[in-house]
Amino acid sequence: MANTGWDEFEIGAMLRTFEGEAGDIAATLQEDRKYTENSSFSASVADWRIEKPIFAKDYCIDCQFCWIYCPDISIISRDKKMIGIDMDHCKGCGICVEVCPTNPKSLLMFPELADEETEIAQWPAKEKKEK
Amino acid sequence: MSEMKKIKNLKEFSTSADRFEGANLLCPGCAHSIIVREVLNATNDDLVLAASTGCLEVCTAVYPYTSWDASWIHIGFENGSTAVAGAEAMYKALKTKGRLKQPDRNPKFVAFGGDGASYDIGFQWISGCMERNHDMMYVVLDNEVYANTGGQRSSSTPIGSSATTTPAGSISYGETRNKKDMMGIMAAHNIPYAAQVAPNKWKDMVKKIQKGFATEGAVFINAVSPCTTEWKFDPKDTMHLTDLATDSLVFPLYEVIDGHELNITYRPKEKDIVPVEEYLAAQGRFKHLFKDQYKYLIKEWQERVDANWAYLNRREEARV
Amino acid sequence: MAFDKMELRDIEVWDGNFAAAQALRQCQVDVVSAYPITPSTPIVEGYAKFKSDNYVEGEFVMVESEHAAMSGCIGAAAAGGRVATATSSQGLALMAETLYQASGMRLPIVLNIVNRALAAPLNVNGDHSDMYMVRDSGWIQFDAFSPQEAYDLNFVAFKVSEDHEVRTPAIVNQDGFMTSHTAQGVHTIDDDTAFNFVGEYKPMNDMLDFEHPVTHGVQTEEDWHFEHKARQHNDMMTIVPGKIDAAFEEFAKLTGRKYNQVEQYDMDDADIAVVCMGTSVETAREVAKEMREKGIKAGVIGLRVFRPFPFASIANALKDVKAVAALDRSAPGGTPGALFNEIAGSLFNSDTKMLLSGYIYGLGGRDLTKKHLVDLYTELQANADAGKVLTQQQQFIGVRGPKLAYL
Numbered sequence A: 001m002a003n004t005g006w007d008e009f010e011i012g013a014m015l016r017t018f019e020g021e022a023g024d025i026a027a028t029l030q031e032d033r034k035y036t037e038n039s040s041f042s043a044s045v046a047d048w049r050i051e052k053p054i055f056a057k058d059y060c061i062d063c064q065f066c067w068i069y070c071p072d073i074s075i076i077s078r079d080k081k082m083i084g085i086d087m088d089h090c091k092g093c094g095i096c097v098e099v100c101p102t103n104p105k106s107l108l109m110f111p112e113l114a115d116e117e118t119e120i121a122q123w124p125a126k127e128k129k130e131k
Numbered sequence B: 001m002s003e004m005k006k007i008k009n010l011k012e013f014s015t016s017a018d019r020f021e022g023a024n025l026l027c028p029g030c031a032h033s034i035i036v037r038e039v040l041n042a043t044n045d046d047l048v049l050a051a052s053t054g055c056l057e058v059c060t061a062v063y064p065y066t067s068w069d070a071s072w073i074h075i076g077f078e079n080g081s082t083a084v085a086g087a088e089a090m091y092k093a094l095k096t097k098g099r100l101k102q103p104d105r106n107p108k109f110v111a112f113g114g115d116g117a118s119y120d121i122g123f124q125w126i127s128g129c130m131e132r133n134h135d136m137m138y139v140v141l142d143n144e145v146y147a148n149t150g151g152q153r154s155s156s157t158p159i160g161s162s163a164t165t166t167p168a169g170s171i172s173y174g175e176t177r178n179k180k181d182m183m184g185i186m187a188a189h190n191i192p193y194a195a196q197v198a199p200n201k202w203k204d205m206v207k208k209i210q211k212g213f214a215t216e217g218a219v220f221i222n223a224v225s226p227c228t229t230e231w232k233f234d235p236k237d238t239m240h241l242t243d244l245a246t247d248s249l250v251f252p253l254y255e256v257i258d259g260h261e262l263n264i265t266y267r268p269k270e271k272d273i274v275p276v277e278e279y280l281a282a283q284g285r286f287k288h289l290f291k292d293q294y295k296y297l298i299k300e301w302q303e304r305v306d307a308n309w310a311y312l313n314r315r316e317e318a319r320v
Numbered sequence C: 001m002a003f004d005k006m007e008l009r010d011i012e013v014w015d016g017n018f019a020a021a022q023a024l025r026q027c028q029v030d031v032v033s034a035y036p037i038t039p040s041t042p043i044v045e046g047y048a049k050f051k052s053d054n055y056v057e058g059e060f061v062m063v064e065s066e067h068a069a070m071s072g073c074i075g076a077a078a079a080g081g082r083v084a085t086a087t088s089s090q091g092l093a094l095m096a097e098t099l100y101q102a103s104g105m106r107l108p109i110v111l112n113i114v115n116r117a118l119a120a121p122l123n124v125n126g127d128h129s130d131m132y133m134v135r136d137s138g139w140i141q142f143d144a145f146s147p148q149e150a151y152d153l154n155f156v157a158f159k160v161s162e163d164h165e166v167r168t169p170a171i172v173n174q175d176g177f178m179t180s181h182t183a184q185g186v187h188t189i190d191d192d193t194a195f196n197f198v199g200e201y202k203p204m205n206d207m208l209d210f211e212h213p214v215t216h217g218v219q220t221e222e223d224w225h226f227e228h229k230a231r232q233h234n235d236m237m238t239i240v241p242g243k244i245d246a247a248f249e250e251f252a253k254l255t256g257r258k259y260n261q262v263e264q265y266d267m268d269d270a271d272i273a274v275v276c277m278g279t280s281v282e283t284a285r286e287v288a289k290e291m292r293e294k295g296i297k298a299g300v301i302g303l304r305v306f307r308p309f310p311f312a313s314i315a316n317a318l319k320d321v322k323a324v325a326a327l328d329r330s331a332p333g334g335t336p337g338a339l340f341n342e343i344a345g346s347l348f349n350s351d352t353k354m355l356l357s358g359y360i361y362g363l364g365g366r367d368l369t370k371k372h373l374v375d376l377y378t379e380l381q382a383n384a385d386a387g388k389v390l391t392q393q394q395q396f397i398g399v400r401g402p403k404l405a406y407l
Helices: A065-069 A095-099 A116-121 B031-040 B055-060 B080-097 B115-120 B123-131 B182-187 B202-214 B228-232 B235-247 B276-281 B284-290 B292-318 C016-026 C041-052 C066-079 C089-104 C129-133 C147-162 C191-198 C225-238 C240-255 C280-293 C311-317 C338-347 C370-386
Strands: A051-055 A075-078 A081-085 A107-111 B047-051 B071-073 B108-114 B137-142 B193-197 B219-224 B254-257 B261-264 C011-014 C031-034 C059-062 C083-087 C110-115 C140-143 C170-175 C184-187 C214-216 C262-265 C272-276 C298-303 C305-307 C323-328 C355-361 C394-397
Touching: A051 A081, A051 A116, A065 A075, A065 A095, A065 B031, A095 A107, A095 B235, B031 B055, B031 B108, B031 B137, B031 B202, B031 B219, B031 B235, B047 B055, B047 B080, B055 B108, B071 B080, B071 C066, B080 B108, B080 B123, B080 B137, B080 C031, B080 C059, B080 C066, B108 B115, B115 B123, B115 B137, B115 B182, B123 B137, B123 B182, B123 C066, B137 B202, B182 B193, B182 B219, B182 B254, B193 B202, B202 B219, B219 B235, B228 B235, B228 B284, B235 B276, B261 B292, B276 B284, B276 B292, B284 B292, C011 C016, C016 C041, C016 C110, C016 C147, C016 C170, C016 C191, C031 C041, C031 C066, C041 C059, C041 C083, C066 C083, C066 C089, C083 C089, C089 C110, C089 C129, C089 C225, C110 C129, C110 C147, C140 C147, C147 C170, C147 C184, C147 C191, C147 C240, C191 C240, C225 C240, C262 C280, C262 C311, C272 C280, C272 C338, C272 C370, C280 C298, C280 C370, C298 C311, C298 C370, C311 C338, C323 C338, C323 C370, C338 C355, C355 C370, C370 C394
Parallel strands: B047 B071, B047 B108, B071 C214, B108 B137, B137 B219, B193 B219, C031 C059, C031 C083, C083 C110, C110 C170, C140 C170, C272 C298, C272 C323, C323 C355, C355 C394
Antiparallel strands: A051 A107, A075 A081, B193 B254, B254 B261, C011 C184, C140 C305, C262 C298
């Protein structure tokens, strides 16, 4: 839309989220929605990140703390299971790692350019409780 | 009446289809978004939303993008509440006249505003909406500062906080006034439901939001929203800071029904109560209070928090 | 539940406020969100009473300030229905922020402004300071010179404002007290005919359409704002005037009362003319007739539409006139009056070489007397005869103390 002229958009600077009828949106998962190019879902903030979370599924207990406390709707949970991270919308804040209760954590922060497979292969071991 | 969404536990809650989108422009680690998600996900009903000018508004509707999956309006800094009240009035009118396009829906009307928009500039508008008892919910995203404009004090900014208009300096400890008791004032409108919530205590919060949605009439919600930028802490620590706020009882969680029936909804065990000092120490905005000359303020803080907690307990006990 | 209809006599004796209230009733406004202020209060009181007596089914929200009144109107209009309110003076000043928001969001709302001076010093009487204050707010502005017109123009305002190609809020001005509280005979339209003229409200981008969620009131910075404001102006300049003319035409067919963006009285052969608004038009018309009896070819132009400013129509109406007076009923605050400036602008690049002088009059409800107008026409005739403006370009009339004249 970057070069849109004054006569090319809808009046009132109004924006629509969906193409056509929305339907029962509260019961429609993101992958099944028809977003317009104006929904920020269609945009990416991946370039904000300096560090990124990597998810090691083997340790995850699907407690969903990361899902509820993620400010960026970037924890993808389906059927009560955490299945991955939306890397277009994750800003790399690190909250998910902080709230992850497993030992070792199922989510850890790494430099943006780190390789996921490599990092998962060398995931830290279970920490011994001190005291 | 629509059926209340069943949210037994977090796993069940996580099946919600969010109606607030990512790639908004809120800071990494911003609690606003977490609060908004918990509010919106508490219902499956249709929503009519508004936001007063502030961080949430400027970060979620910057042309040509919107982060909202439900109808949403922003007018100005002071009138998010009245925008939704106007929409609610139209809903009632069209319902009476049989002109609703989808008459079988049960929309919820919700307005969001920061503490600047709510405690200060929009105070009168919110008071009007509450007094008129519109069937709506007003949610304050209370980060105790004008964060969107770069950290000026609001009437929600607590004593000793260094804000850009009340900066700590060689002869100043920052803000000199105590935080305004917005909950008390709003409850005094004798509205059917007012509650203070925190996103870390999601179950308590969602229960209150659902209670609010089930209430016919005006609902006021004050939500603590730790601000990584202005409270000066690492973005990853947002939930830790929220825990400190609720567990130190600096931000007690309670509800007030019909203006008088006060219930404390989160009561940490004695041994789990965090000293206020710990809450203050975790934030850059209070750093200067740890200088010798200002340490008395920390003690006063603790006394104030203790007194407020005692007051809430007495109110709860009195059932008046 | 159905509402009751009201039997009206062909001619009712109504003041401007009640005439406007009756129009709101007949248009079956869905939401009125309002706050009282003299002299406009009886309009919304009227709507409230109609509601109490089951003559309307809409919602009346009595808010806690004028700012909230328009905020509620904006929320209601965005939700998708017919919306109206009324205010004056200080109330309009408090409301001003939201006027720009309503027009920028392209929401149809009808605002009755009962014109009143702005403080300080405090004054409750009629002048056009409030109308002028919001002249660049992106609202269509109609001006009624009498209770009849306050009634009629409300129908036209809804029709134009709600048109999907227009979607721009509209103001109907009437003079405080002089029109609002002066009862006159008003030719009525029956309820069904009146409602049919404006028609059922047709929603657009309505928030209450849950199948099509919409975001209203976005932020646009330097990369978008200019285009949106350009669109708004373009539609005011190119679409609105034609829609107003069409609505006037249709209204004339229905009622026999024909309105024009620029009302011309005795202008066909006029050598000199007065351009003014509000109740002054009637006074000027009377004096012009008297001047004509003395052999002076005097005419009057009443501005029916203040925004969008009828640039071309004004220029055309004045093209054969020798001397013109622009009468501004607002303290100009260090510049010529608004009408003076607009008219000068509309003629500057034309072949018309008429002589233009400006008069500031009637502030705070001060009467514009026939004597004032006789003197004024006499000055205009002298200018016309001399071929130049013999006075200073800006004069105050009707104010006590030494003569005030500038420029």
